Amino acid sequence: MAKYVDQKARDRARRRKQQKARRMAMYSCIVLFVLGISLIITMGIKFFTRDDEKPPLLENPDRQQEITDTPQIADYEMGPVAASLQLPLITPDIQLTQTTANGRVDVSYFDDAIFMGDSLADGFKDYAAWMSLKDTGAMYLTQRSMTPRSFLQPGAMVDAGDAGVVDVWATITDRQPGKMYITLGTNALMAMDPQEFVDSYYQLVQRIKQVSPDTLIYITTIPPTSQAYAAKEERLSKERISQANRMIAQMCRQEGLALINLYDVVEGADGYLNEEINSDGIHMTPAGYKMWLNYLIQHTVYDPDSPYIPGSPYHRANLVDPLVTEENSEA
Numbered sequence: 615m616a617k618y619v620d621q622k623a624r625d626r627a628r629r630r631k632q633q634k635a636r637r638m639a640m641y642s643c644i645v646l647f648v649l650g651i652s653l654i655i656t657m658g659i660k661f662f663t664r665d666d667e668k669p670p671l672l673e674n675p676d677r678q679q680e681i682t683d684t685p686q687i688a689d690y691e692m693g694p695v696a697a698s699l700q701l702p703l704i705t706p707d708i709q710l711t712q713t714t715a716n717g718r719v720d721v722s723y724f725d726d727a728i729f730m731g732d733s734l735a736d737g738f739k740d741y742a743a744w745m746s747l748k749d750t751g752a753m754y755l756t757q758r759s760m761t762p763r764s765f766l767q768p769g770a771m772v773d774a775g776d777a778g779v780v781d782v783w784a785t786i787t788d789r790q791p792g793k794m795y796i797t798l799g800t801n802a803l804m805a806m807d808p809q810e811f812v813d814s815y816y817q818l819v820q821r822i823k824q825v826s827p828d829t830l831i832y833i834t835t836i837p838p839t840s841q842a843y844a845a846k847e848e849r850l851s852k853e854r855i856s857q858a859n860r861m862i863a864q865m866c867r868q869e870g871l872a873l874i875n876l877y878d879v880v881e882g883a884d885g886y887l888n889e890e891i892n893s894d895g896i897h898m899t900p901a902g903y904k905m906w907l908n909y910l911i912q913h914t915v916y917d918p919d920s921p922y923i924p925g926s927p928y929h930r931a932n933l934v935d936p937l938v939t940e941e942n943s944e945a
Contacts, residue, residue, distance in 0.1 A: 707863075708835065708859060708860065708863045708873070708875055708877075708878075709875070709878075711863040711866055711867055711873050712863075712873045712874070712875040712913075713832070713872045713873055713874060713875075713913045713914065713915060714913065715912045715913055716912075716913070716914050716915070716916045716920075716928060717912070717922045717923075717926030717927050717928040717929070718911050718912055718922065718923050718925075718926050719911055719914055719920050719921050719922055719923065719926075720921040720922075720923050721746050721747060721749075721750055721911070722750060722921050723911070723914065723920060723921055724747060724750045724751075724752040724793075725750050725751040725752065726751060726789075726791055726792035726793065727750075727751075727752045727753075727791060727792065727793045727794065727795060728752070728753045728754075728755055728785075728786065728789065728791040728793075728794045728795070729752060729753070729754045729755070729756055729794075729795045729797075730755045730756065730765070730794055730795065730796045730797070730798075731755075731756050731760065731795075731796055731797035731798050731834070732756070732757070732758065732759065732760040732761070732797065732798055732799075732800060732801045732802075733756075733757075733758040733759065733760075733800070733801070733896075733897065734797050734800060734837065734896075734897065734898075735754075735756040735795070735796075735797035735798075735834075736754070736756040736757060736758060737897065737898065737902075737903045738752075738754060738756065738903065738907075739754035739756050739774075739775045741900050741903050741904075742754070742775075744900060744904075745903060745904060745907050747907070753774060753777065753785070753789065753791075754774055754775050755772050755774060755780070755782055755785065755786075756772065757772040757773055758801075759801050760772070760798065760801065761798060761801050761802040761805065761806075761811070761814070762798055762802065762811070762814035762815045762817065762818040763802075763814045765782055765818055766814065766817055766818055766821065769781065770782040770783065783821070783825060786822065786825055786826050786829075787825045787826065789826075790826050790828065790829070791826060791829050792828075792829065792830060793829060793830040793831070793832060794822065794826075794829055794830070794831050794832065795832045795834065795874070795910070796818075796831065796832065796833055796834060797834040797876070798815065798818075798834075799811060799835075799836035799855075799858055799862070800836060800837075800839075800850065800896060802814070803836070803849055803850060803854060803855070803858060804847075804849050804850070808854065808857050808858040808861055809861070811858060812858065812861040812862065812865055815833075815862070815865060816865060816869070819831065819833075819865070819869055819871065830872065830915060831869075831871045831872065832871070832872045832873075832874050832910075833862060833865070833866050833871045833872070833873055833874065834874045834876045835859045835862055835863075835873065835874065835875050835876050835877045835878075836855050836858055836859055836862070836876075836877065837876050837877055837879075837880045837881075837887065837898075838852060838855060838877060838880070838881055838882075838885065838886050838887045839855075839886065839887055839895055839896050840886050840887045840889070840892050840895040840896075841884060841886040842895060843887075843895030843896060844886060850896075852885055852886065855877070856877075859877055872915050874909070874910065874913065876906060876909070879905060879906060879909045880898065880902060880905065880906070888902075891905065916928070
């Protein structure tokens with residue numbers, strides 16, 4: 615009887631093992647089935663969303679590398695990692711920003727102009743008669759050692775030549791000039807760094823726009839000094855002046871100002887002030903101012919009402935009115 619009981623117990627144990635094995639096999643099949651289905655679904659998604667048939671954006675590998683190396687700016691707010699990247703500052707090219715030649719104008723163009731600036735601009739007041747500007751209505755708010763900050767001082771006064779000592783801002787407000795030519799920077803760079811100088815220049819421009827909103831503002835780049843002067847005064851080195859001029863060009867682009875690139879006009883072959891018009895290393899001879907004025911006459915912001923001289927492509931005699939031509943042909 616004991617042997618019979620043991621046999622039954624062994625049979626029951628064997629059946630339990632068999633049942634357990636079948637369950638494990640069934641579970642394994644289920645898992646494999648689920649994995650298989652998942653794999654099939656994934657491959658199906660990839661198949662139907664593949665972009666193998668799309669043409670490549672760039673077939674030139676060199677151009678592709680150029681695009682890859684160029685920093686791209688997204689339209690969304692950058693995260694802390696992207697914001698911390700030190701990307702190079704892009705400044706506008708002066709030659710692309712400067713006022714282009716639009717034909718010669720008569721000196722009467724300066725009838726409603728104000729020349730504003732430091733000792734360099736003061737030369738226009740000194741040589742006005744010699745340069746045929748004496749008979750125009752041009753006014754000179756110029757004085758030695760002036761900077762943007764000097765002009766921004768409350769109650770700023772300058773010697774305006776024949777007009778005597780005048781209040782700068784009262785004069786601009788009363789005259790509402792059609793145009794202003796501003797030349798600043800040589801003195802400013804002696805007292806402050808280029809960024810401080812341009813920051814104060816922004817403020818000066820904003821003040822002019824506030825008191826005379828319809829005035830066309832011409833901004834002059836800082837001219838070079840002589841090589842000897844730059845060697846003894848590092849604050850007016852060629853590199854420092856060029857840096858400030860690039861910042862001036864950027865200001866002109868942002869503020870919608872006309873840029874007069876005087877630097878290139880008076881630059882010699884060595885990149886310093888042309889020795890033929892060099893007076894003392896900074897200032898120019900009368901011939902230099904004549905060269906400067908001639909450049910202004912040729913480089914103005916186009917306006918059909920400007921007094922372009924005969925022979926200029928923009929002189930009224932050279933402009934053909936299609937309607938008038940058509941009427942004449944019918945007659």
